[in-house]
Amino acid sequence: MTMTATPLNTAETKLALPGHQGLKLEEKLLFDQSREGSYGVDLPTLKGTTSRTGQPVRETVGLPEVSEPQVVRHFVRLSQMNYSIDGGLFPLGSCTMKHNPRLNEKLARLPGFAALHPMQPDSTTQGALELVHTLENWLAELCGLPGITLAPAAGAHGELTGMLVIKKAIEARNETRPIVLVSDSAHGTNPATARTCGFDIVSVPSGDDGLVDYDAFAELVDKHGKDIAAFMVTNPNTCGRFEKDVTRIADKLHSVGAYFYCDGANFNAIVGKVRPGDLGVDVMQFNLHKTFSTPHGGGGPGCGPVGVTEELKKFLPIPKVQKDGDTFKLVTDCPHSIGRIKAFHGHFGMMVRALAYMMSHGADGLQRVAEDAVLNANYMLHHLKGTFNVPFKGYCMHECLLTDKHLKDKHVSTLDIAKGLIEYGYHPMTVYFPLVVSGAMLIEPTETESKQSLDEFINTMKHLAHLAETKGEDTFKQFPLSTPRRRLDEVKAARQPILKWEKPE
Amino acid sequence: MRYLPNTDADRKAMLNAIGVANVNELFADVPADKMLKTLPDLPMHLGEQQVEAQLSALARKNLNTAEAPSFIGAGSYRHHVPATVDYIIQRSEFLTAYTPYQPEIAQGTLMYLFEFQTYVANMTGMDVANASMYDGATSLAEAALMAQRVTKRKNITVAPNLHPHYLETLQTYMATTGGEILFGDKPSADCAAFIIQSPDFLGTPHSLEGYRKACDETGSMLIHAFTEVLSLGMLPAPAEADIVVGDGQSIGVGLNYGGPHLGLFACKSKFTRQMPGRLCGKTEDADGKESYVLTLNTREQHIRREKATSNICTNVGLCALAFTVHMSLLGEKGFKKLAQLNHERACMLADALEATGKVKLENSTFFNEFTVELTKDSADVVKQLAEKGILAGYSLGGKRLLVSATELTSEDDIATFAKTLKEVL
Amino acid sequence: MADAPVHLKYTTDHEWVELNGDIATIGITAYAQESLGDLVFVELPEVGITITSGDDFAVVESVKAASEVYTPVSGEVTETNEELGDSPEMINENPYTDGWIAKVKLSDKSELDEMMTAEEYQEYINQLEA
The missing domain is CATH 3.90.1150.10 (Aspartate Aminotransferase, domain 1)
Known part of the structure; x- marks a missing residue:
């Protein structure tokens, strides 16, 4: 057992010590280190222009005052209290905490990517649009679904986008399908997403083998029939198993006109080996911060692209990247689209990283992954x-x-x-x-x-x-x-x- | 492949240990007829040098704001980011950590989230802020859904000149709730919330006082939205609001062609349990030491599933760190001074443009962004100036153009812009 | 664990009911609070609403779980235990007394007949644990 060192101190010295032990350094919040008059950024002198905001000038914000060395030391010490993949094995199931190559960070920071404004004319961002288009093609090839959007900001946002696409497609068929089936081993985001989209949730039980209980599922499909909009299944599932009845599940769903949504959180297990589109999946989301190694960053940013079948393509969110000859453009005039799901075009910085990762692996390397x-x-x-x-x-x-x-x-x-x-x-x-x-x-x-x-x-x-x-x-x-x-x-x-x-x- | 540590000998030894002849036996549950028989139809793996060369070539095809005078704002603002920010966010322990679900080994992330929440709460004049959302637009959409939950009403009233992407995002999210979006400069009777952006999309700041009163009369919640967080360093805190949402991209995050940005979300404490997103709170550990932990988790999808306040899971933690580091460097005085500096540059820009004699300033008040009327079609002007290496602003259609200035807008940039504009008009 | 008091009636979802005239007091059992662990929040129903047997009308939360409380009886909520707002731990400490959740004016007293007695409930728990 590891022993904790006892600090050498008396009652008096203990009061004066910061509490460090070897490399275990204690650190206070910056608010507790603040001293009036300190600052960490030198800014030019103001000219004293009269305010034209039409509002009183704000007097107090409520921020600490510290110098640059204090800020650096503060955050370095905080970092030393964190566990990270770079530091050690990170075996979090269904989170795919893999190595994050530094090359990807370097490339995302090229000014030609990082210093682009989202509202620049397309003529000035041809390289960025080409990158988006290329990444879409890679993802489409890997999931076997022809329609890709890169707009969603994270996996759950991708789920939301995918389910809104399904909802829109059902409306376009002049149908009402209030129910979404969700497997009981699903991530919490699945039922939460379906609910956000206004669906009622019916839970599908798992069998003794950790897989969707096909008979119970089939019975639910027979019972609810055309009331079912979709079944949300994670495959491979959260028990770490491949749903071996996947094609039967797809057929059964399609027989009542329902859609098959695959949560791609665990895509890492099958990338380059089998394509969800070939298994009958209609919609799936990727988590670029899992399978394609964009860093998790202590909780994001992520990127949650969605792939859909040809039929559902027209419902994808705006903007879309279109290739006309040799030029690329952003298109927003899409009458069937579910609309916009966030400002601008998605987490472009994550797309650069993911594409760098995918190009590094190539077809052969991804299968090896x-x-x-x-x-x-x-x-x-x-x-x-x-x-x-x-x-x-x-x-x-x-x-x-x-x-x-x-x-x-x-x-x-x-x-x-x-x-x-x-x-x-x-x-x-x-x-x-x-x-x-x-x-x-x-x-x-x-x-x-x-x-x-x-x-x-x-x-x-x-x-x-x-x-x-x-x-x-x-x-x-x-x-x-x-x-x-x-x-x-x-x-x-x-x-x-x-x-x-x-x-x- | 350089990222894969197993050697062929390792693989063989491991397959032997498991008792299978080849790796495909482990994929036995995948329908055999669906397994790819060949490699995916994609290029083969590349060395670091080759990837760098290919992607750098793409980067070079773009006109970037670091080398072109840029006056585009419209929800994403070009600001200086101190070197310290990028150094800190690239530290492995922050960059490659997971969501801090194991607090004993994630105090670093948790402590900056606590600082982040405090900064955002203080800046917005609210009691509590969450640990971030995707961006300003989705924060606003989530605020509307939260107002529907709190008031048990459906409709939302939106004041004029909300950022079009924010409005469109709101429409997408609202489509699922059965509520209507109404437009007006005061809350409609029986609406869940009234949304006002300040400074609005055209650049005009608004005082909340009158709206607060109107909302109290209709029993609606008041949601204040912003796209430029730096405005909070000069304009009064929107403390009269019930929920304040916006984008924090201006501080520490950079442009990134529109993402990632940083969604900020703050509200009055009585609504805390209806908030979406993660919250970090202060507590003690087994030795009685001050510690931090994610708390009030029962609001969230991983516990509440379909009854959660939102489906959000991953947010933009690292952008929140960038923001926290940059805000810490600025501090109380620096943040306010930076805001005033932006305003001064915008005033300078407005004067220089008006002095051309061909540009009419529409705003009587503004912070660092305003609308002008040109003598020609603004979309054409934007195109023409882009060819000359100047990013002129955002065309509002017709002859109207939205322009902004920040601390990075130099006097030379302004002079070049005014001169070139005069030439093409 | 505290024994289930004999003057109360019980449900399979681990709620208890005490009858006083036509007013039923509802709470959760010692078994329920023990399996939930330290409670940190209780969401109470609004006074004045009408609830029907089987409705979820309150939520009790621990750090890692949120559980709906289902009413076994129908009627109007006449009073809720406001003290739980600041002290949800009262349910952990005294589930059958100070930790009550709500009082309901019954519309159908016979609903209580379908509930378990203390003895039956104890037997039910023993089965669950076995």
Whole structure:
């Protein structure tokens, strides 16, 4: 067990110390470091022009005052309290935390991309439009769906776009279809999106194998028939399995005129191996910040392109990029479109990164991505299935699912394993998701981890299982010990929310 | 392939361990007849040098605002970004971290989110701000949906001169709710909210006082929207509003051809539980140390599913960091001074354009953007000036042109613009 | 866990009801609060609304979960436990007394007949745990 050093201090010196321990540096909020008169940007002297805003000039904003070195030190210290992919294995299931190449960052910062204004005339942005067009073609080829929009800002925004397209298509058929089927293992964004689009949700149960229970699904389709707008399925699903009935599901949906929506969050497992469009999928969203490695950035920005069938193409949001001969232009005059889903043209900066990533891999490399991602996850599964409970038999796709079932009598839970992993230097896997599996631990190593790195993680997991057997809950409830902060009081945070800094009275 | 660490020997050893002969056996659940028999019809992999060469060639085909005098605003503004900002956001620990769901190893992200929320709340005069939305337009659309939830009413009234992309985005989102968008300079009876943009799309700032009163009379919520966050450094805080939304792109984020931007969302504390998006809160850890954690999660999709306040998950965390670093550098005095500097440059631009004798200023008041009337079709003028390497502004149709100035607009730029404009008019 | 008081009636969704004249007081059981963990927020119904047996009329939230509370009885909400606004932990501490959620003026007393007795509820929980 890791020991926490005891600071050498007496009661008096403790008051004066900032609380640092070795490389664990404490840091206060900038508000608590503010001193009137400090600043971190030198601006030219004002000329003293009389205001023409027609409004009184604002006197107080409520910002701290600090110098540039303080700002740099502050954020460097904050960064040192974070775990990152660059620093270590990040096995968050269904999040695809893979290596983020620096080349992509460099290219996105070229002034010819980064310093473009979205309202510039198309004649001055031909290179940018060509890039968008090229990326659309790559994605269309990979998903087997001819219509692509790059406008959505993130995966959930892509879902929203896709479901609005479906809604619009149904209206265009003069039909009313109030129901959307959602698999019970789906990400929360699926039901939330369907609801935002005004649909009623009917949940489709998973079977004992972690897959959509086809019979139950078919029964629901027979029952609701032409009231069904779409079925939202993540494939590979959140149990890390490929929905092997996928083509039957598609056929059944199409037989009642409903659409098949595929959440592409887990596309990394199949990119270059099989195309959702070939499986009967009508609409799918990509998460460029997962499959195509644009950095997650502590919570975005992402990019959530959507692919659709030929039939649905005309409903895609504006603007669209059109190629006329050798020139490209942005088109907004699209009478059937669902309209605009955000300002301007989408997260262009993420498109540059994603295309750089895809060109680096090429057709051969992208196929390898899926193969290595699946191989790595199965290798993990193979070595951990004897140690942890595995809810579903057979091979997994790009992520493997374990549970805490066998640790119950030791009173060690999935949460404890997660906190134990933190203590041993790893970001935990996705925990308690999917909801359909009790005590779920969803591990996605990705293709950018080496066998050596996997072996180290496997050994750590086995060690934690051994600790659970031998030491039990008392040891685990202490974890983590060596982190900048120990377990947090989330109840206190939620009962009396403090959501901003307040000046001490 | 340089990003894939497994060697062929590793792969073989791993396949052996698993007990399969080749990797395709692991794809056994995929219908065999649907598996691609060949590689996708795409180019093969490229080295770093080749990718860089190809994409740099595309970048060079564009006329970028770093080398061309630019006067386009219209919801995206060219501002200086201090070198420190990009250095900080490129630190691995921020750039390649996930959403801070494991707070013990994500205090860095959580602490800047807490600072970010405080900055946004203080700047907007609201009690609470969330950890960001996609952009100003989607923030506004989400604000309208939130007003519908709070008031249990359907319709939304929009004041004149809302940014057209914001309006179109609002229309797309509203199409799902059964509510109508009405237009007027006061809230319609029984509307959920009244939306006013200030400065509006044509550049005119508005005081909220009268609108507050009108909203109280109809029981509607007052939503204040902005596209230029820097205006909050000079114009009064929109504290009378119930919800304030806008875009924070001007601070630290850059243009990026329109995205990513930075959606800001703030409101009065009584509406906190109806807010969309993530919230970071302060608490303690097991040792009693001050700590930060994502809180009030039960509003969100990963817990509430179809009953969530929004479907949003990933937002624009790294842009929020860029904003926080830049705002920290500016500080109380710098932020206000930068705003005034922008206003001065805009005044200078207005005077220089009027002095040509061929340009009529439409605004009596403005912050850093205003509308002018030219003597010719403005779309043609924009095209002509683009050929001369000047990005003239945003054509509003007819002879009207929307132009803006920022601290990056030099006196030389203004002189060149005025001179060239005079030549073509 | 506290035993289910014998003077109350119970549902399979772990709500309890106490009858006083034609006023029913509704809360959630000790078993429910224990499985939810520390409660951080309670969303109360509006006083004056009419609810029908089976409606979700309140929400109790822990840090990681939000659960609807379903009313087993129909009628008009006459009073809600405002103190839960500041102190949701009262449900954790005293689920059967201070932690009550709402009072309802019953429109159909017979609905209570379909509910479980304390003994039946205890038996039901034992089965769930087995």
